Amino acid sequence: MKENGLVAPILFVVLMATWEVAVRVLEIPAIVLPTPSSVGMALVREVTSPSFLYHLGVTFTEIVAGFAAGAVLGIVLGIAIGQSEFLERVVYPYVVAFQTVPKVAIAPIIVIWFGYGLSSKVVITATIVFFPLLANTIAGLRSAPRDQIEMLRAHTANEWQVFHMVRLPQALPYIFAGLDIAVVLAVIGAVVGEFVGARAGLGFLILQKNFTFDMAGSFAILIVLSLIGVGLHGIIVTIQRRLLFWTSANDRGRIATF
Numbered sequence: 001m002k003e004n005g006l007v008a009p010i011l012f013v014v015l016m017a018t019w020e021v022a023v024r025v026l027e028i029p030a031i032v033l034p035t036p037s038s039v040g041m042a043l044v045r046e047v048t049s050p051s052f053l054y055h056l057g058v059t060f061t062e063i064v065a066g067f068a069a070g071a072v073l074g075i076v077l078g079i080a081i082g083q084s085e086f087l088e089r090v091v092y093p094y095v096v097a098f099q100t101v102p103k104v105a106i107a108p109i110i111v112i113w114f115g116y117g118l119s120s121k122v123v124i125t126a127t128i129v130f131f132p133l134l135a136n137t138i139a140g141l142r143s144a145p146r147d148q149i150e151m152l153r154a155h156t157a158n159e160w161q162v163f164h165m166v167r168l169p170q171a172l173p174y175i176f177a178g179l180d181i182a183v184v185l186a187v188i189g190a191v192v193g194e195f196v197g198a199r200a201g202l203g204f205l206i207l208q209k210n211f212t213f214d215m216a217g218s219f220a221i222l223i224v225l226s227l228i229g230v231g232l233h234g235i236i237v238t239i240q241r242r243l244l245f246w247t248s249a250n251d252r253g254r255i256a257t258f
Contacts, residue, residue: 034216043220046205059190059202060228062118066125067186067232071179074130078137082171083163092138099131104192111197121198125189129182136178140171176240183232187225 016036022028023035030038046052077095081087107124114120144167152162194203202221209217 031213031215034219038216039219039223042214042216043223046217046220046224055201055205056224058118058200059194059225062121062125062190062193062201063186063228063232065118066122066189067129067183069122070126070129070186071133071182073126074133074178074182075137075175078134079141081134082138082141082167083159088138095131095134103128103189107192107196111193116197116199120196121190121193121201124193124196125186128185128189128192132181132185133175133178136174136181137171140174141167143174144170173240173244176236176244180233180236180240183236184229187229187232191225 020035020037023033034042077091081092081095103124106127110123110127111120114123148166152165190201191203191206194201195207198204202225206218206221209215209221
């Protein structure tokens with residue numbers, strides 16, 4: 001077991017060493033591919049910069065606010081569609097049609113509508129987060145065992161009782177799988193919004209680094225964004241394990257409809 005735990009760190013060291021040696025031996029220009037050592041120094045420089053926390057706070061706020069808005073809307077609408085065949089026929093086709101539109105294509109329109117501030121980034125992030133939660137919520141509600149539903153109805157249970165006693169518990173693993181997917185997409189959504197138009201944020205910093213051909217700085221910001229995504233993923237997984245203690249790790253890993 002201890003040996004297995006060492007595999008990932010050893011692999012990381014080997015990859016970094018190979019990257020470092022390859023760049024130096026092949027004399028790859030820093031503007032094309034910086035060395036891990038230069039990226040590490042750039043990361044320290046960026047993190048210790050007086051303005052870094054401000055840009056980090058802007059992006060983190062966009063991620064959390066957009067994730068929360070998209071998740072709530074997706075779960076609520078998913079519950080409504082999952083409980084109503086009429087809404088499925090009338091509303092769901094339009095939702096799917098909207099999802100097929102590339103968010104990068106509509107991001108400039110959203111920025112024009114909501115401005116260059118926080119609001120447009122939250123809206124862009126929410127539109128990306130929305131569909132995984134909607135699809136997983138609907139799939140989870142429909143996965144409820146038919147025999148349990150019929151048994152409750154045979155004992156005069158109403159729709160609300162069927163929902164909170166059978167459908168919702170069955171849907172929770174699916175919903176958390178959607179949350180796990182969505183929280184990573186939220187990071188992408190916030191950065192896409194900042195690429196389109198922003199005055200602050202980590203995506204804004206990446207654009208600045210690219211304009212000045214500071215590839216090491218760009219890689220350093222990308223590392224920070226990756227750490228944010230990994231951290232948020234860890235939070236969702238931890239909450240899921242505490243709330244859905246009756247499901248096994250294998251079951252949680254298999255559930256993902258988006």
